[in-house]
Amino acid sequence: MPAMDTVVPPEGTILTERRGTLLLIGINRPAKRNGFTPRMYKELAEAYTLLDDDPDLRAGVLHAHGPHFTAGLDLPAMAPLMQRGEKAIPPGSVEPTDLGTPGYRRRGKPLVCAVQGITFTLGIELMLAADCVVAADDCRFSQLEVKRGIMATGGATLRMAERAGLGSALLYLLTGDEFGSAEALRLNFVQKVVPAGEQLAEAIRIAERIAAQAPLAVVATRLNALKAVEEGPLRAMGEFLAVQQRLSSSEDAAEGVRSFVEKRAARFTGR
Structure with a gap:
């Protein structure tokens, strides 16, 4: 402590x-x-x-x-x-x-x-x-x-x-x-x-x-789960395509793919 x-x-x-x-x-x-x-x-x-x-x-x-x-x-x-x-x-x-x-x-x-x-x-x-x-x-x-x-x-x-x-x-x-x-x-x-x-x-x-996970994806996942609880599943689902498009264009998403192909731990930067 x-x-x-x-x-x-x-x-x-x-x-x-x-x-x-x-x-x-x-x-x-x-x-x-x-x-x-x-x-x-x-x-x-x-x-x-x-x-x-x-x-x-x-x-x-x-x-x-x-x-x-x-x-x-x-x-x-x-x-x-x-x-x-x-x-x-x-x-x-x-x-x-x-x-x-x-x-x-x-x-x-x-x-x-x-x-x-x-x-x-x-x-x-x-x-x-x-x-x-x-x-x-x-x-x-x-x-x-x-x-x-x-x-x-x-x-x-x-x-x-x-x-x-x-x-x-x-x-x-x-x-x-x-x-x-x-x-x-x-x-x-x-x-x-x-x-x-x-x-x-x-x-x-x-x-x-x-x-240790991808920071942008962690924040987006957290906020979407909260939206589902507070505003309902339909409002949360309404964000799926736009959020995934944004995340998949990030440097971290590219690093996630590289780390998978290279069989190593990902090194995420939050970008």
Whole structure:
């Protein structure tokens, strides 16, 4: 696991580390169970924007320092923004929950998420907004906004129902009950469960395998799959010919053919 800064500001921070073509994005406020402050959410958006904008980066890994992923929003710190209807991130940046809110960008590049320990509220929404999730077997999940008199607005009401079905989603959305990693796997909220302590290494392995593929094709495939879920199969199929024509004319497609003929690993450049 990447080393944690010895001095963490009281309001927390987001640490980033480049590892080849990967960007590791670390939530860092372990003394407060990584509860999100406005500063942390702003820095998270900045990290996601860096991932999308830097041509040398091909995939991201979201993880957390300390024994817990996040207890969610630090409500005393975030409540004034919520009451004013304001967001903690500047317009034009990539929105970490990937909801397509007007004025904010959606993430294009793939993101793998590693979670452990307490993973509440925003924590669930951030992992559901990622593309693949690796969970430690010690996770405790809860979408408990109803226990605080508010509603989940970071995507849980949408994505929990899409992944698990409406009844299973409402069971946890309306009660705020906790559930564990095995249940999260059953409900398709996470894709892998590993022994606690191994979640980040496994997430990095997955991200490295993704980053080894043709970058243009990876982004196009990800966006088409999302379109199928959000707008329907017919809208996604409507893009097939144009997208394939564009991809097949790329340098990476030519390299894919050469590597096949020469029986070697492809060396993709993202062009």
